[in-house]
Amino acid sequence: MPLIKKGDVVPDIIQLLPDNIANQIAAGEVIQRPASAVKELLENAVDAGATEIKLFVTDAGKNLIQVVDNGKGMSETDARMCFERHATSKISSIEDLFKIKTMGFRGEALASIAAVAQVELKTRKAEDELGSCLEVENSIVKKQEACSASAGTNICMKNLFFNVPARRNFLKSNAAEMRHIVDEFIRVAMAFPHIFFSLTSNGQQVFHLEAGSLKQRISQILGTSYTSKLVSVSEDTDYMNVYGFVGKPETAKKTRGDQYFFVNNRFIKSAYLNHAVMSAFDEMIAKDSFPMYVLFIDLDPSQLDINVHPTKQEIKFEDEKIVYAFVQAAVKHALAQFSIAPSLDFSLNADIQQMEAVSKPVTEERLESITSSNLFKTFSQKNQAHKIEGTNRSELRSWKDFYEPSAQPLPSDLGTETDTTNGQLEYTGYSLLKDEQKLRLLPDAVLTQLHGSYIVAPTQQGFLLVHQQQAHERVLYERYSEATHGKQMPTQQSLFPSTIQLSAADSVLIQELLPDLKVLGYLVEPFGNNTFVVQGTPADILQGNEKMAIELLLEQYKHFSSDIKFSKREKLVRCVAKQQAIKTGKTLGQQEMLVLVEELFSCKTPNITPNGSPTYLEFKADYLERMFGK
Incomplete structure (x- = not known):
């Protein structure tokens, strides 16, 4: 590097990045793999008030991710604005950030997707005769025109990471990426059982989930084997509500797969709350097993912060201990209410019938030895059941001798x-x-x-x-x-x-x-x-x-x-x-x-x-x- 002499003019070296490069960098936080885009698009469809949401993927989302919904759709201006960074309809002031009740709110999803994929959007509001059609590539709008479209929104994302080949090379096999897509689809579909969802992969339908109750949605997704093995959880308080279902102890598995926590209908991962459920199942399942649960927590949005993680799967409660105690108590109460929690058993253990003290008659010598002891007398003499002689405490240590043959001491x-x-x-x-x-x-x-x-x-x-x-x-x-x-x-x-x-x-x-x-x-x-x-x-x-x-x-x-x-x-x-x-x-x-x-x-x-x-x-x-x- 050449030496800078006194009087030389030093050029400025800090400059603003072009929008397309800045968007690609930001997309790295939001769109990590095809499943990330699936999550964002499904959540947008839910926020649009859709009652039917259809997801289509090709080659595990690498070539195509398409979401079709019958929501409220967008106007021509909104359709153009939605691809700008930090463009959102859900936040207008800093106070709104602490009252979030929608799924997407940061306005980065579509901008991030458009930065790393070729996007085609068709949308129409129910009251409009014509809709809008946009094509965006590398954050640049290639085409925008009026078109005929169904009410709602149809968005196609093609060739993910086409302009970032290094990122595309880091994607795993189609089967592995498809598993991630299925996971994200299930998390959204489980949270909104009143909405119809479908998933089609390479032309073959994987899910067809009719709208219904939460119990029906659990059976649709996790299998009908759970239908008769679910315990309802429902606890309402002024501070928070906890509701959902937990599986009976016999449904516990060696893996954590069937465990879902939702806070204000948003899927979260929380080892802390998982521990609350595990402690409620204490001594009812094996130590290395995990119970099935689908639990929802409704809480005032001002009591939590959901903007602490790019994927919003980790949130921060204002008072974690209260939430922990409520969840633990709700699950315990549900298990006890359905007579699943352990209770006192007064029936005679069958093993006792095989003990010598019960199965064999007492000989005269044994009877004389038993009745002559001070311990026996204290429990047999009138009004002496409360009295125990204090002169020979060692006799209490050998109470088992009444029922077992004396054993020879081990060699010293x-x-x-x-x-x-x-x-x-x-x-x-x-x-x-x-x-x-x-x-x-x-x-x-x-x-x-x-x-x-x-x-x-x-x-x-x-x-x-x-x-x-x-x-x-x-x-x-x-x-x-x-x-x-x-x-x-x-x-x-x-x-x-x-x-x-x-x-x-x-x-x-x-x-x-x-x-x-x-x-x-x-x-x-x-x-x-x-x-x-x-x-x-x-x-x-x-x-x-x-x-x-x-x-x-x-x-x-x-x-x-x-x-x-x-x-x-x-x-x-x-x-x-x-x-x-x-x-x-x-x-x-x-x-x-x-x-x-x-x-x-x-x-x-x-x-x-x-x-x-x-x-x-x-x-x-x-x-x-x-x-x-x-």
Whole structure:
């Protein structure tokens, strides 16, 4: 850089960007992918008062996104102005910003879309004879003229990111982008059940949602299986209203997919409010499961700020704690009202009938021992039920002796095998085998199954305790991994192929996975209208369970989908292995246990599951002897 001498004139270097470049930069915040444009256009149609909204997409929105509505339409001047930045009909003063009740309000959606796509707009107000037709490209109006048009607005967005090829190259596959479009469509359609919505992709209708009640809309979108498993939530207060539906505990899934929060009919993401619902379901569902809910919060717009995020999916409440408490209380009240919340159970537990104290008669010696104790006397003498002798407190510690045979104390030197670390005992008598050379099953060893979950296998050094489900998961994982890198798994053709009806979102997902499923032995073919025919499954799947196997596989895949460090095929292999592994509680025969143990130790990594959990433990003979004081 040349030196600047005294007296030289330094040129100005700061300049205003041209409008088209400024619009493209602004579009990066609003239009990140085709689904972003879908969201903005659908929300504009809702704000226009439409009762029918139709969405058409081609190539997952990359080539075409078209929204047709029967709303109030626009005049010729408004049709031209709507493509200018910050042009809006919903805000006229700063005070309006804190009273927002519409979906779109910032006036950036159409300007951003026009900056990165070729847009054609046809619109007509109901009272006008002719409508307006505009063509905009790269923020420049190419054509504007009067035309015949239906009442409402018809907007086409073609060739997204045609003038920003780098952005277009970053878009994912059509199946992945279509899933995002379906998600955005569902969020808008769920919030306005009184409006008809339809979605057509590549000429095939994906959704046809007739106007109706919220419960009907939930069944239309999430499936009719929820119809009889919804619990109504309704709490009205002066501060806020909470209403909607939550699923019964048995509908809880391993994924968060069916969870929707709406504040003033706007979909939001809130881990804080999600925690409120989760706490209301505490102890009713498994810790790793998530309840289904569609909840609406009506609140004074002045009590929240919805302009804290470009996509408006994150909002800020004036008092989050009050909203949290209301949501939690509303869900708890709904579950209790429908007798779903846990209550006191006074019925006798069947396990009690099997206890020795109940099933076996009391001998004279035992009866004499019981009746001679001070504890028995305090509860049997007249007016003494409240009195407990204070001279021998240790007797209270052995109250279980009335019902259990006395156990021999453990040898005092057992403590040498344990080490105390932060109050936790660590047993060092077992170890994880590092390789298959350490396995030495006794000749003609007889394997034993414990609690339907573990296999005890005697070895020359002691015995192995094998977790049957995790061991089988490791075996299947390596088997399917080899199939994805070589010869595909054999498929067992179904004599009577079964059909499976999926939700629209799952339908898009399974179409993306069909080639990889075929490699793993699943032969699934599309049958139209979100229906698929299962022509064949891997030989391990029992005939008649094909439908359940596919549904569980999709659920497992969505559970893994948040982990970005694995490829799509790796996630699928892990899902299939986990889904097809024999479950705890399954009784195994002697030959089945032997085959499982042999297959486990023929694996490359036999000691852990794909996610790192141990498949077995080894208990050595010298440790067992020391446990018994030898």
